[in-house]
Amino acid sequence: MKIFEIMETKDYENVILCHDKTSGLNAIIAIHDTTLGPALGGCRMWTYDSEEDAINDALRLARGMTYKNAAAGLNLGGGKTVVIGNPRTDKSEALFRSLGRYIESLKGRYITAEDVGTNLKDMEYIRYETKYVAGLAETSGDPSPFTAYGVYRGMQAAAEEIFGTLDLRGKVVAIQGVGNVGYNLAKHLYEAGAKLIVTDIFEDNVKRAVEEFKAEYVKPDEIYGVECDIFAPCALGAIINDETIPQLKCKIVAGSANNQLKEERHGDILQEKGILYVPDYIINAGGVINVADELNPSGYNRDRAMRKVSMIFDTVKKVIQKSKEENIPTYAAADRVAEERIKTIAAVKDNYIVK
Numbered sequence: 001m002k003i004f005e006i007m008e009t010k011d012y013e014n015v016i017l018c019h020d021k022t023s024g025l026n027a028i029i030a031i032h033d034t035t036l037g038p039a040l041g042g043c044r045m046w047t048y049d050s051e052e053d054a055i056n057d058a059l060r061l062a063r064g065m066t067y068k069n070a071a072a073g074l075n076l077g078g079g080k081t082v083v084i085g086n087p088r089t090d091k092s093e094a095l096f097r098s099l100g101r102y103i104e105s106l107k108g109r110y111i112t113a114e115d116v117g118t119n120l121k122d123m124e125y126i127r128y129e130t131k132y133v134a135g136l137a138e139t140s141g142d143p144s145p146f147t148a149y150g151v152y153r154g155m156q157a158a159a160e161e162i163f164g165t166l167d168l169r170g171k172v173v174a175i176q177g178v179g180n181v182g183y184n185l186a187k188h189l190y191e192a193g194a195k196l197i198v199t200d201i202f203e204d205n206v207k208r209a210v211e212e213f214k215a216e217y218v219k220p221d222e223i224y225g226v227e228c229d230i231f232a233p234c235a236l237g238a239i240i241n242d243e244t245i246p247q248l249k250c251k252i253v254a255g256s257a258n259n260q261l262k263e264e265r266h267g268d269i270l271q272e273k274g275i276l277y278v279p280d281y282i283i284n285a286g287g288v289i290n291v292a293d294e295l296n297p298s299g300y301n302r303d304r305a306m307r308k309v310s311m312i313f314d315t316v317k318k319v320i321q322k323s324k325e326e327n328i329p330t331y332a333a334a335d336r337v338a339e340e341r342i343k344t345i346a347a348v349k350d351n352y353i354v355k
């Protein structure tokens with residue numbers, strides 16, 4: 001793996017390898033870009049097939065956070081931590097405190113939070129060693145309801161574009177994955193009068209959605225082909241691909257899952273087919289917007305965080321507008337929105353201030 005070549009090509013600032021013999025910690029902190037502010041991004045714990053896979057994941061996710069934070073209008077750069085290990089069996093207080101000490105040593109260049117495989121308890125252990133951790137139980141808490149609300153608002157913006165109304169009453173929405181985000185999204189949609197079709201690999205999650213929201217159930221591999229207005233991927237990445245696109249009968253793809261397009265070209269194909277794709281990192285920024293509110297000098301405020309999440313409606317509109325004006329697919333328009341903000345703010349910061 002040519003790490004410096006990758007760092008040069010995609011403009012990474014730091015990649016920090018963290019090891020602690022006592023706790024067994026093997027982790028990577030990747031900081032992609034801090035033009036807008038300290039890098040903020042969650043801490044993922046996963047069993048990787050190789051160290052190279054783990055480093056690649058940290059790099060890819062850190063860069064994704066730069067774009068997500070920039071497009072969301074946050075004064076934050078992008079970073080991510082990857083802890084190599086099984087989240088069910090390899091966790092300990094010592095492991096997360098050891099990681100916390102590494103994060104502390106960066107003196108605020110990187111702020112961590114929850115991600116796949118980590119939870120509020122793990123964040124508390126990190127907090128024993130550093131203040132550079134957000135999303136604690138006593139402050140902003142579980143980000144999923146905020147992410148779900150952001151997805152709902154983004155869907156409304158997309159609906160206004162395609163159906164001429166943001167009213168989702170009577171619209172059919174197919175949700176893939178009714179876990180933390182999917183469940184909360186289903187609740188908003190049900191209350192708005194939408195008809196739901198759901199799938200999940202966990203029976204309990206399906207049962208909850210069917211009973212509470214009168215949702216129709218289909219098997220996991222059937223969800224792509226159902227007749228619907230909106231397909232909402234809220235489970236896995238890479239689900240928009242050569243096998244699934246021909247099955248889609250929706251007019252909009254809008255969901256919380258990260259990295260929905262298997263490859264960028266799949267975003268081009270959606271556009272050719274006349275399906276509006278709402279870029280994942282634009283519509284799923286509710287969680288990070290909420291977590292970032294903790295960094296406000298006056299402290300965390302839930303109502304303010306919710307108001308900011310609601311603005312995802314406007315960001316989605318802006319991306320759609322750019323896509324139309326510049327005749328590019330929405331995923332490329334989203335990248336331009338993020339890159340232009342970083343470039344503009346970098347230029348503003350160019351002048352010298354006496355400290």
Ligand SMILES: NC(=O)C1=CN([C@@H]2O[C@H](COP(=O)(O)OP(=O)(O)OC[C@H]3O[C@@H](n4cnc5c(N)ncnc54)[C@H](O)[C@@H]3O)[C@@H](O)[C@H]2O)C=CC1
Pocket residue numbers: 116143144145147176177178179180181182199200201202205220234235236237256257258284285287288
């Ligand atoms: N929780 C949050 O605030 C954020 C979540 N995301 C992304 O949104 C997605 C969902 O996140 P959460 O709801 O937190 O995760 P979760 O783990 O609570 O829910 C995911 C659900 O998908 C189901 N699932 C897994 N494989 C499936 C398959 N093949 N077919 C159907 N269902 C399947 C799982 O059983 C689970 O119920 C993930 O991709 C995550 O990275 C992105 C930004 C923030």
Ligand SMILES: O=C(O)CCC(=O)C(=O)O
Pocket residue numbers: 040041042043068113114115135143284285287288291
């Ligand atoms: O929402 C969080 O807890 C951190 C943000 C993040 O890592 C993400 O949005 O993927």
